[in-house]
Amino acid sequence: MRSKIIVTGGCGYIGSHTAIELIENDFDVVILDDLSNSTEKTISRIHKITGVTPTFVKVDLKDSLATSKVFETHKDAVGVIHFAAHKAVGESVQKPLMYYKNNFYSLLNTLEAQSEHGINNFIFSSSATVYGTPNMLPITENNETQRPFSPYGNTKKIAEEILDDFTKSSDSFSAISLRYFNPIGAHPSGEIGELPNGIPNNLMPYITQTAAGVRDKLMVYGNDYPTKDGTPIRDYIHVVDLAKAHVIAVKRLLKKEQEESLEFFNLGTGVGYSVLDVINSFEDVTNSKLNYEITGRRDGDVPQLYASTDLAKEKLGWSADRELNDMISSSWNWEQNLRSKQN
Known part of the structure; x- marks a missing residue:
């Protein structure tokens, strides 16, 4: 019998890639998205x-109330992967209350509904922003979390604190928080990739849309950071590698292999660009020229964020396989495929 996983925000960038990996690992997938x-x-x-249409x-x-009704319908699910969230750093600074709300x-209602129906495994889509401005690099899971600069980042930090309190209060509920660095790239089929509404807040879709002529030019925000060329350094990870880590994390929870009721893992490559x-x-x-x-x-x-991924390698048996050129070429393939269908 196939196990059912609920994926909130599953029509989004990382959620959709994760849904594909789940289906290809013989899970039934239910996508919840607004x-x-x-x-x-x-x-x-x-x-x-995949040849499979997930329930949507x-x-x-x-x-x-609406959340509770959905979980009542799908109470046979064995776990939840929670992606549903607003995620633009700059927008969160301008509209903090919208982000907090x-x-x-969405997190609290999901946790309440799933626990009400006995779905006790939870994967949280977190972020390296919980480390704030790190006092040491590369960043390990032992780095102290700090108040992030953005409301977006702060929602991730506080969400982890909520999960910590909730897992401690329950004898049966287990969670893994996956702290992403900077996901880019697209599925090798060119069928799905990052497609933000409006002007992109993330670097790669801004680059590809500029190269495709959708945007007049790419804005580089700052060249006076204390880095080798003055621009911010990030740890870019291919979204397919990221998606595969979620499947491994789900299996870890289902097999009850976790060592704590709430575990944290960095997901990156360990290389800063x-x-x-x-x-x-x-x-x-x-x-081409941009x-x-x-x-x-x-x-x-x-200024700089890049990961130590040693813990994920040790405990999950996971590491990123794809390099920067793979990420870039798949992103460009997705962008070109998308524009060809629109013309």
């Missing part, structure tokens, strides 16, 4: 890749 920053077309794209329910997880209500490194690599991989402009720093950004 489509506020995604599209229902993702469901047909997942079917095209459009639901606003901020609505506790959306990200906390600057914004200009990524731009230069894109130009090399695609044999129109970009250096502008002022963006609120909420920190």
